[in-house]
Amino acid sequence: MSKTRNKVRMGMVGGGQGAFIGAVHRSAAAIDGEIELVCGAFSSSHENCLTTGRELNLASERCYSDFNTMFAAEAQLPPEKRMQFVSIVTPNHLHYAVAKAAIEAGFHVLSDKPATFTLQEAIDLKAILNQHNVLYGLTHTYTGYPLVREAKDRIAQGELGTVTKVVAEYSQGWLAQPQDSSNKQASWRLDPSRAGVSCCMGDIGVHAANLAEFVSGLEITRMCADLSPVVSGRQLDDDGNILMRFNNGAKGVLIASQISVGEENNLNIRIYGTKAGLEWHQQEPNTLTIRYNDKPSQVVRTGVGGFSPAAAGSMRIPAGHPEGYLEAFANLYVDFANQVREFDNSDKYVNLASIIPGIDDAIRGMAFIENCVAASQANEGWLEFKLANVL
Ligand SMILES: NC(=O)c1ccc[n+]([C@@H]2O[C@H](COP(=O)([O-])OP(=O)(O)OC[C@H]3O[C@@H](n4cnc5c(N)ncnc54)[C@H](O)[C@@H]3O)[C@@H](O)[C@H]2O)c1
Incomplete structure (x- = not known):
């Protein structure tokens, strides 16, 4: 009998009604069916948090008045029910406090950028991470585009010299x-x-x-x-x-x-x-152009031809059907969720190689x-x- 694969359980801080990026994160997290939103402290207003939670079909007892209460309450739930990672989508000044509290409560963190309010906070966050067995990712969205990953790979392979x-x-x-x-x-x-x-x-x-x-x-x-x-x-x-x-x-x-x-x-x-040059535009994300001095340019399109594994694994639909911002975000989410699942299912620390920006990118x-x-x-x-x- 095949074993059911559980969805990875996510909590969110920020992203209440009227916010911009929280809803984008939630849509992206849902694309591959690997992640379930189970709780949130969506706003500094508890009323807004409850309304947001209702719209998302969350139980009111898992729509928390603030992030500290959320981490404390979630940590008390049975392991198979509690959130596994938190998505941070508040304004910048709160990123460090939320990430620190989550890490100290044993939750993995996927934060939006900029990582913190100051450089010192990012340095401190790395020290805190070094003392805890949790994962940290940073949603630099554009690293999730297939052709950005392809461009990275081609340069690493020496195609540009x-x-x-x-x-x-x-x-x-x-x-x-x-x-x-x-x-x-x-x-x-x-x-x-x-x-x-x-x-x-x-x-x-x-x-x-x-x-x-x-x-x-x-x-x-x-x-x-x-x-x-x-x-x-x-x-x-x-x-x-x-x-x-x-x-x-x-x-x-x-x-x-x-x-x-x-x-x-x-x-x-x-x-x-x-040896060559390359060019990528976010508003035309399914095209990567490689240019030469001694031969015609090459136009690389998503879905057509052979790609590096990182790029190929980031495409979902056939050529000519545009993939964009939500899918790039989704690539970060699904990569992170897979890491969380592997990490939480193993008995000991595994250092997973990752293409997702992490704490060193946060500091940089x-x-x-x-x-x-x-x-x-x-x-x-x-x-x-x-x-x-x-x-
Ligand atoms: N990766 C990207 O492409 C991208 C794009 C846009 C924004 N961002 C980042 O996302 C973050 C949010 O940006 P935004 O444009 O969505 O801002 P926003 O003002 O639209 O939303 C911020 C949300 O945080 C909530 N919030 C504020 N204080 C809170 C608290 N104490 N507890 C819980 N929630 C609280 C607000 O109520 C609101 O719902 C910023 O750090 C921004 O830099 C990243």
Whole structure:
């Protein structure tokens, strides 16, 4: 008789009615049928939490007033019922406190970015993780796209030769006007007490930096930055341009902007090497272009042809049926859920190799944000990229 495979049980902190990304996470988590949402502390308002839970068909006793109560109560439930991991989708200032409480209560953590409020918190989180037997993942969404994984693999296989230049751009226009500052998602992103030291770099620049390092396989080592609030009256940057150097000597440019009128979610990356270049655009995610100087370009499309295992395993439907944002998120969720299942079903610690960004990426992301701000404030040209406090 075949044994039933249980779904992996997830709790959520944040993502109440009116929130943006929580519902995206829940949809993505549901795509492969491997994960069941069993509880939540969806909002700082218990009423909102209960309403959200009702809409999701959760029992009211598993819609908690706050995350500490949730972790304590879930830990008391029988192992086959309690949540196994928590998805963190609150504004940035809460990520560390929620992750720390979850880890200390023995729950795995899948957090949205930026990992924490400060770099020091991310460093502290790693120390806490080192003392507990749980998994930690960070939802840098764009690492879940099949052709981003394919691009990473092709560079690792040497198809581009030695990487010499990286150009990453993340342009949006939704904060271009002064009145844009007051919508729900903008208000905390522009508030230093809830967003951190940066709006634009913390919100989207960090995705572009992660994508640049993930795909190229390189690490940023130096930077020269120019961040500013373009819309007057804002305390945090809404735009920034960064020059970068990488650990193999490659040069790079990173543009992140929330005031580029008319831009939607224009994340794109171009990487050039000694033999070829490649290009990927998030708004056209099922196409990867490889360019050469001495032969025609190659257009790689999802679902057509042979792919690296990481890319092939990230595609669900036949060619010509677009896969996008939800599926990329779903790839992170299903990979993480599989790890949680394997981890929780084994008696001893297993160190699972993973393509999902983890705590070291969390630290590098927070370092990127703080190094950008420090470099821009110093206004003195190039600064070393440090994985220690620079502000
Ligand atoms: N990976 C991505 O592509 C991506 C995209 C968007 C946002 N994000 C990240 O997701 C996080 C949330 O962003 P958003 O745009 O959904 O914000 P949002 O303001 O729309 O939602 C935040 C939610 O957190 C809840 N919340 C606030 N305090 C809480 C508390 N103490 N306990 C429980 N819930 C609480 C709010 O009630 C709300 O439901 C941010 O860290 C952001 O950087 C990531």
